Amino acid sequence: MLSAASRKYPGIRAPLLLLLLLFYAVPSGAADTVAVDVAAVYASNDGTSIDPALGTIRGKLRSMFNYTSYRMLDRKRRSLSVGETGEFELPGRRTMRATSLPAQGDKVRLSVQITDGPKNLLATTLGLRRGGMVLVGGPSHQAGVLILLISAE
């Protein structure tokens, strides 16, 4: 029937193909995937400015750490399905790899690995709720340190 219609209306073929591609490309359920958001923040005592892009996290950072300046250097987001690994380039030639692991309900499990060249800086498995956030900090960067804001939705 479709081929008959496309024969009768040749111009309809491309839009139909687009819709079919869309149907197959769009994930069938958002629950099957997790959006991992990684922001790299440069914390230092050089100045007193706090990046407004950090939003409500600014107050949390100030109350948790003794740095006077926080600047977001980069922020990336990857949608990962279970078993899929996303790679996040970090400042200073460091790399973070996050793999989505099977989880129940609104929980998200991530296997996170941070490397600095050949060195394995951190390997951890995190269990978060969707919308949750965890911080990973400490790697030195310029005159301060890097703090990664890792959230999952």
Next chain:
Amino acid sequence: MDCGTALGKIIAKADGLLPREEAAALAGHLAGCPACAAEDAAVSAAGPALRALTGIRAMEKAPALDAMWTRVRAGIGESRETRRRSSWIARWVWIPAALALAVSAILFYPAETDRSPFHPSTFDVAVEDVESEVATVALVDKGEDLPRVIWIIEDA
């Protein structure tokens, strides 16, 4: 002029292709050759007869030809209409397709460098395991209102 040459010129004359000077020579031959003159008369009479016959056949076929042309014209019109209709559909069908694509892109494929502010709903995080080959790792937990921190202390 012999009779064979004259016959060729008779046919050329009937077809209107005989030059004037050759026509004069042919007339001279016909005046002295009754056989060729009879042939010339027969060929000259055949032309109008054929034209008349063709006219009659054309008049006989005219209604059928008219009917055929009517059908051809109707077919051309229908083909144009179909093409116009299909091009209209092709032009407008892109709108829902483009809308669906845009909505899906917004819903399912957020930008990798989304700069919207952070609004975490919870800091409830379980650290199932943690290790490092080259650093000391500390877990910092300052309460439910603050995020848990995994702090990497790089060994000197």
